[in-house]
Each structure stands twice: as C-alpha cells, then as structure tokens.
Amino acid sequence: MKLQNDLILRAAKGERVERVPVWMMRQAGRILPEYRAVREKAGSFIKLATTPEMAAEVTIQPVDILGTDAAIIFSDILVVPEAMGLPYEMVESKGPVFPKVIQNKKDIDALRIANPENELAYVLKAIDIVKKELNGRVPLLGFAGAPFTIFCYMVEGKGSKTFSIAKKMLYSEPELAHALLQKITDTTIAYLKAQAKHGADLVQIFDSWAGILSPDQYRKFSLPYIAQICDAINEVPVTVFAKGAFFARKEMSKLNCDVVGLDWNMDITESRRMIPHKTLQGNLDPCVLYSSFKEIEKHTKKMIKNFGGQKYIANLGHGVYPDTDPEKVKCFIETVKNYTI
Numbered sequence: 001m002k003l004q005n006d007l008i009l010r011a012a013k014g015e016r017v018e019r020v021p022v023w024m025m026r027q028a029g030r031i032l033p034e035y036r037a038v039r040e041k042a043g044s045f046i047k048l049a050t051t052p053e054m055a056a057e058v059t060i061q062p063v064d065i066l067g068t069d070a071a072i073i074f075s076d077i078l079v080v081p082e083a084m085g086l087p088y089e090m091v092e093s094k095g096p097v098f099p100k101v102i103q104n105k106k107d108i109d110a111l112r113i114a115n116p117e118n119e120l121a122y123v124l125k126a127i128d129i130v131k132k133e134l135n136g137r138v139p140l141l142g143f144a145g146a147p148f149t150i151f152c153y154m155v156e157g158k159g160s161k162t163f164s165i166a167k168k169m170l171y172s173e174p175e176l177a178h179a180l181l182q183k184i185t186d187t188t189i190a191y192l193k194a195q196a197k198h199g200a201d202l203v204q205i206f207d208s209w210a211g212i213l214s215p216d217q218y219r220k221f222s223l224p225y226i227a228q229i230c231d232a233i234n235e236v237p238v239t240v241f242a243k244g245a246f247f248a249r250k251e252m253s254k255l256n257c258d259v260v261g262l263d264w265n266m267d268i269t270e271s272r273r274m275i276p277h278k279t280l281q282g283n284l285d286p287c288v289l290y291s292s293f294k295e296i297e298k299h300t301k302k303m304i305k306n307f308g309g310q311k312y313i314a315n316l317g318h319g320v321y322p323d324t325d326p327e328k329v330k331c332f333i334e335t336v337k338n339y340t341i
C-alpha cells in the first residue's frame with residue numbers, strides 16, 4: 001500500500017521534504033475527550049489496550065482530530081514484561097504496578113523470551129486493523145521501551161523518581177542485571193520485528209529513564225542493548241529517544257538508527273553538531289502548550305528555525321501532558337504544518 005503522506009518516513013531517511021512533519025509523543029491518550037469516551041466504555045486501561053478494535057480506534061483519533069502526520073499504535077511499553085511472564089496492573093491516578101518483581105536469578109530464569117505472535121497477538125491484531133482503516137493516509141509508528149527502562153519497572157515494581165531499587169542491582173549484582181537486560185532485549189527485537197511485519201512503518205525505542213544513570217552506567221547497562229536492537233531491526237527506520245541522556249549524544253550518533261529524539265534540555269544547535277548525520281526529532285517543552293496561542297506559535301517557529309527544515313521531525317521533548325487543551329495542541333501542529341521551509 002503506497003502512503004499518501006510519507007513525510008515522516010522521508011524525513012527519517014534523510015530525504016528531502018516539502019514541509020516539516022509533526023506528531024506528538026503520547027498523542028493517543030487522555031488529552032482527547034474522544035479518547036476518554038472509549039476508555040470509559042472499555043472500563044480500564046488494560047481492557048482498552050488488549051481489545052484490538054478499541055485500541056485501533058484511539059490510535060486513529062489523533063490523525064482525524066489533531067491532524068498529525070503519523071499514528072502511533074495505542075499500547076504501553078509494559079506489555080513486554082507481561083509477555084515475558086510478569087504482569088502489570090494500572091492503578092487509577094497512580095500508574096503501573098507489578099504485583100511480583102524480579103529479585104534473583106530464579107526469577108529471571110522463570111521469564112520467557114516472548115513469541116509476539118502468541119503473547120502479544122492483541123497488539124499485532126490492533127496494528128492489522130489500524131493499517132486497514134488508515135488505508136495509507138499516514139504512516140503507523142510502532143514502539144517499545146528500551147531494555148533499561150523496562151528493567152527499571154520489572155525490578156522496582158512501580159514508578160519512582162530515583163528507581164533506586166532497580167539501580168541497586170546494577171551496582172551490587174551486575175551479572176544478574178545483564179542477564180535480565182539480555183532477555184528483555186531478545187523479546188524486544190522479536191516484538192519490533194513482528195510490529196514491522198504487521199505494518200508498522202517506523203519504530204521508536206523509548207528510554208524514558210535514561211537520565212537517572214551516570215554516563216558510565218549508561219554505557220554499560222543501556223546503550224549496548226539499544227545498539228543490539230538497532231542492529232537487528234533492518235525492516236523499517238528506527239528512532240531512539242533517551243530522555244535525559246544529554247551526556248550520551250556522541251554515542252547516539254554512532255548507533256545504527258535513523259532518528260534521534262531530543263528532550264527540551266538538549267540544546268538544538270549543539271545536538272546538530274554532535275549528531276550530524278542523523279535526522280533529529282523533538283523537542284518543544286510540553287509546558288509551552290499551557291501558554292497562549294501566540295506564545296505557542298512563537299516557540300514552535302523558533303524551534304523549527306533552530307533545527308532547520310530538513311532531517312527533522314517536529315515533536316515535543318516528551319509526552320504531551322494529560323491536562324493540555326486540545327486546541328493548544330492543534331495550534332502547535334498547525335504552526336509546524338504552515339511553516340515555510
């Protein structure tokens with residue numbers, strides 16, 4: 001199926017574009033009343049995420065309502081631990097919780113390397129439906145968490161500011177940590193390949209907790225596993241987004257990936273210099289969308305001017321915050337689309 005709008009894919013591959021493409025991390029979610037209605041009907045986040053027809057519906061909403069240049073499959077990074085045998089719960093207004101966590105070698109041995117066609121069939125089915133319903137309008141993005149970020153949740157068992165329980169394992173039992181990271185990596189590679197096979201046009205790796213590691217620890221416990229994934233995924237372009245990993249930009253430039261995502265703490269000009277050969281994605285502070293329409297336009301235009309119009313995918317520097325006014329989001333998206341490059 002030939003895509004009618006392939007701006008994001010062309011930008012990712014470094015090909016020329018007529019205008020800057022735009023999408024938003026966490027675009028399929030609570031900012032839209034239309035999402036909240038489907039979520040209500042589903043009864044719970046997990047029910048919504050595991051029911052392919054409903055997951056497909058909320059995946060397409062931002063394309064129809066906000067006008068984004070891509071859809072991102074509605075799911076969560078935590079479906080991977082679940083597929084490996086460690087289920088999660090989503091506690092209202094608290095976030096994810098794992099009733100059982102990984103503490104020793106026995107726990108790691110008990111985990112399986114998932115077969116996505118079995119344990120993650122519901123995500124793949126949702127991808128099949130979305131591809132059919134999008135009918136080539138825009139590309140579909142797939143995703144997975146980076147092994148280190150998934151490790152954090154599997155060992156800590158819940159969200160945390162410091163993930164000190166998870167980090168403790170890195171320092172006190174590094175071999176154990178590596179064994180778990182490798183098992184997560186093997187599952188993630190199989191999962192992303194399956195997403196591409198089912199029609200994901202590009203995949204993004206979210207290393208949301210990269211910023212809690214020292215540069216040394218990041219080089220040991222995160223980058224090698226991201227590198228394995230990048231080397232293994234040759235079917236579609238790959239984006240690596242490591243929140244807070246400003247210290248690793250030089251190494252990111254050497255990864256076998258097409259796009260590097262930036263957060264708002266990373267200076268644009270400096271990042272272009274450090275990552276000269278790749279497409280960059282980002283990096284508006286999501287809080288800008290709390291300001292006036294005029295301010296949003298001003299900050300968005302300044303951002304595009306700094307990145308330049310080519311080898312660039314406009315986005316926020318992290319996921320959109322749930323209490324953001326959809327009209328402000330539309331203003332951001334329209335400003336990007338109307339920018340003459």
Ligand SMILES: Cc1c2[nH]c(c1CCC(=O)O)Cc1[nH]c(c(CCC(=O)O)c1C)Cc1[nH]c(c(CCC(=O)O)c1C)Cc1[nH]c(c(C)c1CCC(=O)O)C2
Nearest residue numbers: 025026027028029045073074075076077095096206208319
């Ligand atoms: C760390 C992380 C998680 N999940 C994800 C990350 C990496 C990206 C990032 O750093 O933001 C990724 C994710 N989670 C979700 C998506 C959907 C696709 C999209 O629109 O981007 C994506 C790409 C849906 C979701 N995942 C979650 C919701 C909200 C739950 C609900 O609607 O009830 C949604 C729409 C729940 C979730 N899931 C997670 C947390 C910490 C929480 C609770 C806090 C929160 O709500 O943001 C783990």
